[in-house]
Amino acid sequence: MNKQHLDSTPPSKGFRVSLFVTCLADLFRPSVAFASIKLLEQAGCEVTVPLQQTCCGQPTYNTGDYESTIPLAQQVIELLESADYVVVPSGSCAGMICHHYPRLLEGEWRDRALQLAAKTFELTTFLSDIVHIELNGRNPVKLPTVTYHDSCAGLRELGIKGQPRKLLRELCDTQVKELQQTEVCCGFGGTFCTKMPEISGKMVGDKLNNALATEAKILTGGDLGCLLNIAGRATRQGEDIEVRHIAELLCGDLDGPAIGEGK
Amino acid sequence: MKQTSETFLENASEALKDAGKAQRRDLLALFTPMVRDAAINNFENFQTLRQHVKKVRQHSLDNLDHYLAQFEQEAVRNGNRVHFARDGDELNSIVLDICQQHSARRIAKGKSMVTEETGLNDFLQRANLDVMETDLGEYIIQQAGETPSHIVGPALHKSAAEIRELFLDKHDLGPRELAETADLVAEARGVLREHFLKAEVGIIGANALIAENGYTMLVTNEGNGDLCANLPRVLIVCTTMDRVLPRAEDASAMLRLLVRSATGQPQTCYTSYYSGPRREQDTDGPLETHIVLLDNKRSDVLASDYHEMLQCIRCGACLNHCPIYASVGGHAYGWVYPGPMGSILTPLLTSLEQSAALPNACTSCGRCAEVCPADIPLPDLLRDLRHQEATENLSSTPWRRGMKMHAWLARHPRLYHALTAIGIPLLHRLGRKRGRFSRLPMADGWTSQRDFPAPQRKTFMQLYKARNKASRRRADDR
Numbered sequence: 054m055n056k057q058h059l060d061s062t063p064p065s066k067g068f069r070v071s072l073f074v075t076c077l078a079d080l081f082r083p084s085v086a087f088a089s090i091k092l093l094e095q096a097g098c099e100v101t102v103p104l105q106q107t108c109c110g111q112p113t114y115n116t117g118d119y120e121s122t123i124p125l126a127q128q129v130i131e132l133l134e135s136a137d138y139v140v141v142p143s144g145s146c147a148g149m150i151c152h153h154y155p156r157l158l159e160g161e162w163r164d165r166a167l168q169l170a171a172k173t174f175e176l177t178t179f180l181s182d183i184v185h186i187e188l189n190g191r192n193p194v195k196l197p198t199v200t201y202h203d204s205c206a207g208l209r210e211l212g213i214k215g216q217p218r219k220l221l222r223e224l225c226d227t228q229v230k231e232l233q234q235t236e237v238c239c240g241f242g243g244t245f246c247t248k249m250p251e252i253s254g255k256m257v258g259d260k261l262n263n264a265l266a267t268e269a270k271i272l273t274g275g276d277l278g279c280l281l282n283i284a285g286r287a288t289r290q291g292e293d294i295e296v297r298h299i300a301e302l303l304c305g306d307l308d309g310p311a312i313g314e315g316k
Numbered sequence: 317m318k319q320t321s322e323t324f325l326e327n328a329s330e331a332l333k334d335a336g337k338a339q340r341r342d343l344l345a346l347f348t349p350m351v352r353d354a355a356i357n358n359f360e361n362f363q364t365l366r367q368h369v370k371k372v373r374q375h376s377l378d379n380l381d382h383y384l385a386q387f388e389q390e391a392v393r394n395g396n397r398v399h400f401a402r403d404g405d406e407l408n409s410i411v412l413d414i415c416q417q418h419s420a421r422r423i424a425k426g427k428s429m430v431t432e433e434t435g436l437n438d439f440l441q442r443a444n445l446d447v448m449e450t451d452l453g454e455y456i457i458q459q460a461g462e463t464p465s466h467i468v469g470p471a472l473h474k475s476a477a478e479i480r481e482l483f484l485d486k487h488d489l490g491p492r493e494l495a496e497t498a499d500l501v502a503e504a505r506g507v508l509r510e511h512f513l514k515a516e517v518g519i520i521g522a523n524a525l526i527a528e529n530g531y532t533m534l535v536t537n538e539g540n541g542d543l544c545a546n547l548p549r550v551l552i553v554c555t556t557m558d559r560v561l562p563r564a565e566d567a568s569a570m571l572r573l574l575v576r577s578a579t580g581q582p583q584t585c586y587t588s589y590y591s592g593p594r595r596e597q598d599t600d601g602p603l604e605t606h607i608v609l610l611d612n613k614r615s616d617v618l619a620s621d622y623h624e625m626l627q628c629i630r631c632g633a634c635l636n637h638c639p640i641y642a643s644v645g646g647h648a649y650g651w652v653y654p655g656p657m658g659s660i661l662t663p664l665l666t667s668l669e670q671s672a673a674l675p676n677a678c679t680s681c682g683r684c685a686e687v688c689p690a691d692i693p694l695p696d697l698l699r700d701l702r703h704q705e706a707t708e709n710l711s712s713t714p715w716r717r718g719m720k721m722h723a724w725l726a727r728h729p730r731l732y733h734a735l736t737a738i739g740i741p742l743l744h745r746l747g748r749k750r751g752r753f754s755r756l757p758m759a760d761g762w763t764s765q766r767d768f769p770a771p772q773r774k775t776f777m778q779l780y781k782a783r784n785k786a787s788r789r790r791a792d793d794r
Binding site for chain 2: 076078079080082083084086087102104105107108110112113115116117118119121122125128156206209210234238240241243244245246248249250251252253254255256259281282284285286288289309310312313314315316
């Protein structure tokens with residue numbers, strides 16, 4: 054095994070998974086990554102976290118700086134390609150690896166990108182469709198009412214729709230209260246939200262209002278970018294709704310403050 | 317048409333302030349995808365037909381020289397005169413020449429985004445011609461002195477109350493109520509009918525040019541295209557050369573997608589094929605017909621990395637599904653074509669410099685590409701335009717440098733982790749109590765609209781390494 058990989062559990066017979074933490078979880082919400090590890094281990098996976106990881110390159114890529122993104126993409130490929138499976142607790146970062154690396158790279162690197170893409174999965178898809186996580190005698194997580202925001206990249210690039218809802222049903226005994234226009238963008242869009250703040254503000258305002266209309270106590274989703282955006286708007290407006298990543302809900306990690314909440 | 321794409325952000329800001337119009341846009345953004353979905357979901361062959369139409373469009377564009385030549389030959393055989401215009405000015409001059417040859421004073425015009433692109437109405441009016449738009453939406457905005465806000469529904473931004481005020485002001489028809497929408501339509505119909513009967517020249521656009529028979533095809537819901545084409549003595553069809561399709565059945569296939577995607581109808585009320593001037597045995601129809609085919613940089617686009625944009629069939633579905641278009645409306649984009657397709661076409665047909673904001677008016681949400689009947693990868697083309705902006709130094713310099721810095725740092729994991737291990741705990745301590753920041757240096761864009769959530773106490777990498785160290789120590793102790 055690569056020296057950079059540190060085992061977090063003793064080897065098991067299950068799936069060998071490398072976790073790509075994503076820069077937002079690394080910096081803003083480590084609990085998302087720890088919850089992901091816990092869920093993957095519950096599903097019988099052997100999880101390693103390659104320590105040299107930083108960012109998948111979405112910010113520079115979407116800004117149009119392809120030249121700076123290419124070496125970053127190559128670095129991620131080198132770091133992850135030896136894994137059996139790569140799991141990412143974010144639809145947009147997984148989409149970046151699966152769809153945009155092959156588009157960005159050429160020749161041999163494109164082939165390597167495609168090979169990596171074939172074994173890279175967003176967390177809820179992997180738990181639901183590949184390893185088929187089950188409660189295995191554990192009690193379902195008790196949750197207040199939950200609404201779910203379908204993040205765009207996960208939804209449209211990776212087809213994530215039923216998986217998180219199924220997991221919430223099976224692991225938390227929770228039926229999602231659907232918000233109107235759930236498939237419409239929340240206005241995050243990476244650097245878009247700071248480049249065009251007023252338009253982004255209108256969009257996140259609409260998203261939040263639709264979420265509030267469900268009267269759910271928690272809004273969840275699979276992408277921290279969107280969740281930081283929506284949570285920031287919710288606290289700004291002083292709304293009574295918690296925003297948490299789906300990985301935290303699925304493993305019952307509800308003790309710490311929600312996104313944007315103080316102690 | 318005067319372009320204001322340069323001030324997109326200011327235009328958008330203005331648009332967002334008008335609460336009434338914003339609410340109208342919200343309703344349309346809810347309603348138009350619903351009718352489109354209903355039409356597409358009741359139509360089992362959408363994906364198959366979409367791939368078919370895409371192939372047909374690509375094939376036509378790849379062999380444009382061949383099909384254009386064939387179209388011209390067949391159209392001339394039908395008695396049409398075919399003109400090619402390199403740019404908007406050329407198209408305008410050709411049209412004016414034809415009008416002057418016939419000493420025309422009154423023009424009845426069907427809806428045509430191409431002539432919006434060339435500014436034909438202004439040009440003809442400056443030559444003292446009386447040009448009247450005959451599509452109801454176009455007529456309304458012409459009376460209001462506005463430009464289209466949508467490529468299919470040009471006056472969708474106007475409420476019935478506004479239109480009532482406009483008609484009461486513009487039509488000298490004495491005291492009347494115009495209480496119902498139907499009254500408004502009836503009044504416009506009456507005014508327009510007069511003009512149709514007096515016009516010497518009719519001008520229409522085309523949704524397709526059919527190479528095998530030299531026909532032009534046009535869809536309308538009001539039948540005004542047919543009146544423009546058949547009542548005046550002279551007909552001029554203005555369109556662009558990329559509309560050409562090999563066969564009539566290709567146009568039919570495209571139609572099945574176009575109308576469902578545009579208005580959610582299985583077909584429009586009128587689908588018309590125009591062959592040419594009145595023949596000896598015909599009892600009506602124009603005596604002389606012209607077809608003016610505009611290039612206006614489309615051959616450059618065809619040769620560029622953005623060539624897929626020419627597959628566009630102008631249905632407007634990408635506008636209806638774009639949350640940014642829904643937020644700010646069509647006028648903010650500052651030229652003829654708004655929304656995702658406009659944010660690509662405007663830079664390509666005018667200049668990227670004049671419209672540098674438009675490719676950035678996108679969150680890459682992908683909803684436009686999902687519904688595009690021509691399967692154009694709109695978000696990818698928008699990103700490629702941003703790439704071109706970065707390459708040509710059209711984006712802001714601090715922004716570009718910041719991004720380069722981020723990428724450089726991300727390529728040096730040790731330094732990246734060392735710096736974030738200092739920065740994140742600091743940020744956490746500063747925001748610990750409230751868990752968020754209402755203001756933060758260098759994050760005005762974010763904090764002007766929402767709080768900035770504070771990070772948890774350390775980075776994942778710090779915590780994870782510490783956890784591994786502890787478990788190794790425990791293992792050593794045993």
